[in-house]
Amino acid sequence: MxxxxxxxxxxxxxxxxxxxxxxxxxxxxxxxxxxxxxxxxxxxxxxxxxxxxxxxxxxxxxxxxxxxxxxxxxxxxxxxxxxxxxxxxxxxxxxxxxxxxxxxxxxxCEEVRESQLVWKIKYDTWMVRRNGVLKAIAKKASKGLPADEEEKVLLALEKEAPVKPKxxxxxxxxxxxxxxxxxxxxxxxxxxxxxxxxxxxxxxxxxxxxxxxxxxxxxxxxxxxxxxxxxxxxxxxxxxxxxxxxxxxxxxxxxxxxxxxxxxxxxxxxxxxxxxxxxxxxxxxxxxxxxxxxxxxxxxxxxxxxxxxxxxxxxxxxxxxxxxxxxxxxxxxxxxxxxxxxxxxxxxxxxxxxxxxxxxxxxxxxxxxxxxxxxxxxxxxxxxxxxxxxxxxxxxxxxxxxxGQNSKEKDEEQELNCWLDSFRTTGQRFIKKNYILQYGPGKFRKKSILEHVLLRLVNHGAIQFFNHPGNKAVYIDLCPWQGGVQMMLGSSQGTNFFSAPGI
The missing domain is CATH 3.40.50 (Rossmann fold)
Known part of the structure; x- marks a missing residue:
């Protein structure tokens, strides 16, 4: 097998x-x-x-x-x-x-170029004839006259159009x-x-x-x-x-x-x-x-x-x-x-x-x-x-x-982290976890899936969880490698902490 x-x-x-x-x-x-x-x-x-x-x-x-x-x-x-x-x-x-x-x-391609040069000359000549017939039709139409003969000539010309060499x-x-x-x-x-x-x-x-x-x-x-x-x-x-x-x-x-x-x-x-x-x-x-x-x-x-x-x-x-x-x-x-x-x-x-x-x-x-x-x-x-x-x-x-399964997990981590990058690049460091459940990529709006991906990102040092004193909500530090979170929590006024989406 x-x-x-x-x-x-x-x-x-x-x-x-x-x-x-x-x-x-x-x-x-x-x-x-x-x-x-x-x-x-x-x-x-x-x-x-x-x-x-x-x-x-x-x-x-x-x-x-x-x-x-x-x-x-x-x-x-x-x-x-x-x-x-x-x-x-x-x-x-x-x-x-x-x-x-x-x-x-x-x-x-070199051989066909010769044929295309000949075709171009024939095509330009054909276009001159075609334009002449179209002008004749336009002239009669402006005077309200029929152009049956010219239309027959045009139809015959269309059938004679030179075919471009392939x-x-x-x-x-x-x-x-x-x-x-x-x-x-x-x-x-x-x-x-x-x-x-x-x-x-x-x-x-x-x-x-x-x-x-x-x-x-x-x-x-x-x-x-x-x-x-x-x-x-x-x-x-x-x-x-x-x-x-x-x-x-x-x-x-x-x-x-x-x-x-x-x-x-x-x-x-x-x-x-x-x-x-x-x-x-x-x-x-x-x-x-x-x-x-x-x-x-x-x-x-x-x-x-x-x-x-x-x-x-x-x-x-x-x-x-x-x-x-x-x-x-x-x-x-x-x-x-x-x-x-x-x-x-x-x-x-x-x-x-x-x-x-x-x-x-x-x-x-x-x-x-x-x-x-x-x-x-x-x-x-x-x-x-x-x-x-x-x-x-x-x-x-x-x-x-x-x-495979391990790769699928890696792809999920990359996809979510790429989405979080959109906040990092604007200078925003913190985001509410529930904000992802509400507005994140579709596949991560299911709590069980999101939890697993976030935990893997934590293990890899890409993010970190924390709680703000007096607030039961869970927050995510998008740049834990920068440190200083405790200091910012102690003096949140004057920081961009509360400017993050969902906060």
Whole structure:
């Protein structure tokens, strides 16, 4: 079964840093490229693994879907997040694996520029003709004369409008959601939203509309309504999202928008990792690094990019559908049911139902991507599915460490403390506890929840309780590290004590 069986596989995994990584040895092309990058860059393996899977997802998502044993056909797009601080070589890792895609895209964009120059001349000429007809219609209308002939000419002109050549644009880096979705509508409907410094994406507008991010991950059509321009619909689009962010940036995002993003199911769709740092162990050798396996990896990426380019030029929308063989299908069903059983009260996924409900979907996508990228024939085999399970289990463990019960408590502390910061920044030091119950964030207006979070903040030295003489109410010192509370209580006149909200 999913969790029990995989705990028995740990002896087959390699230990790098503090993390146990699943073996990918049965995928020689991918495994060799990751190992080579690990040796040469000496970055955390989780970052390298994410970058490699990002590249594979980007090049395959537009030409391959996966049919699950329950009959549903799903995209193969992945969403990935790696949390790592400055100095972990995030940009270097990303560039190694995405460089072939960027080079291929640049070459195609250069070629289409020539076509766009020709189009621009034709379009300007067409606009001159169109404006001339519109002026003729306006002139007759001003005199109350019919303009039937001119309207026929205008209709014919509209049908002759030159079509702007589309770009084979695959990667969008630190893009807003508006630019991303419109670019996918105007050009290639398959894309990767990439950022090695993902704070700009998280803090920007790319994740403003979480429902659209979730819908496009599921392969659903989305409609983009715009106030100042024509609205449009994205049909059959595929999007890979890959972010690398610093711990502080991610914590800040979760404090402000964590509840909303978790509630929407966004993070449940992500393969998330927070690998141990390799800083302090990255020693330099005397020989120049070799990139033989990375060259082979790049060649494989280019093979699928060429296939995607052919589909793009021929306007081919249908994708190859990858299936599971009979043995793999049986295992898939067992794993799906086992995961479901772990979501119940007391199970390892208790409180993480959003994550559990997406796990088998993620496993299916990983299996299809690994199968196709390595060039395996026929349907997805049981061994490939098992490797995908191992990989998904590793990411699931990372998710549980990040969002499990202990993490939930940490998120609650951060969220409430962030709200209290709004008073600290205005110079207010004291607040009545009941004020939080009345006006604080919604989840903390329940006394039992608030009590637990406040006690944890007290234990961490972020706040302190006290009573004002002659007053039964409980007050909170927002800056206990400043000291002097007893003195202020003894001479509250002339202090800002009574200026705090709720007091």
């Amino acid at each position: 999913y969790f029990n069986f995989l705990r028995q596989q740990n002896s087959k995994k390699s230990n790098l840093g503090d993390n146990l990584y699943p073996s990918l040895s049965q995928f020689p092309l991918l495994d060799a490229a990751i190992n080579e990058a690990q040796a040469n860059i000496q970055a955390p393996r989780g970052l390298i693994q994410n970058a490699a899977l990002t590249a594979i997802s980007v090049v395959l998502q537009g030409i391959v879907d996966v049919r699950k044993p329950n009959g549903q056909v799903a995209p193969t797009s992945l969403m990935l997040l790696a949390i790592a601080d400055s100095g972990e070589r995030k940009s270097t890792v990303e560039n190694v694996f995405l460089k072939p895609i960027r080079a291929f895209q640049a070459k195609q 770009e084979f644009k695959v990667l969008y880096e630190d893009s807003t959601s508006e630019a991303l979705f419109y670019g996918m509508y105007e050009n290639l409907s398959t894309a990767g939203l990439i950022s090695s410094e993902g704070g700009g994406v998280l803090e920007g507008r790319a994740f403003n509309d979480l429902s659209k991010q979730n819908a496009i991950w599921s392969g659903d059509s989305i409609t983009i309504d715009r106030k100042t321009a024509e609205s449009f619909e994205l049909v059959g689009a595929r999007l890979t999202v890959s972010l690398m962010v610093q711990e502080s940036v991610f914590s800040k995002y979760m404090a402000h928008k964590g509840g909303e993003s978790r509630g929407s199911g966004l993070w449940a769709r992500f393969l998330i990792c927070r690998p141990a740092s390799t800083q302090g162990t990255r020693y330099i050798g005397s020989q120049a690094p070799a990139w033989h396996h990375q060259t082979q990896f790049a060649s494989r990426l280019e093979h699928f990019l060429e296939a995607g380019l052919v589909c793009f030029r021929e306007n081919k929308k249908e994708k190859q559908v990858i299936r599971f063989d009979s043995e793999a299908a049986r295992l898939w069903v067992e794993v799906a049911n086992d995961i479901e059983s772990r979501i119940c009260a007391g199970g390892i996924l208790d409180g993480l139902g959003d994550h559990g409900s997406k796990l088998v979907e993620v496993i299916s996508r990983l299996a299809a991507l690994l199968h196709c990228f390595e060039g395996f024939k026929g349907n997805i085999s049981m061994s490939t599915l098992q490797a995908a399970i191992d990989l998904a289990k590793w990411y699931s463990d990372e998710f549980i460490k990040l969002f």
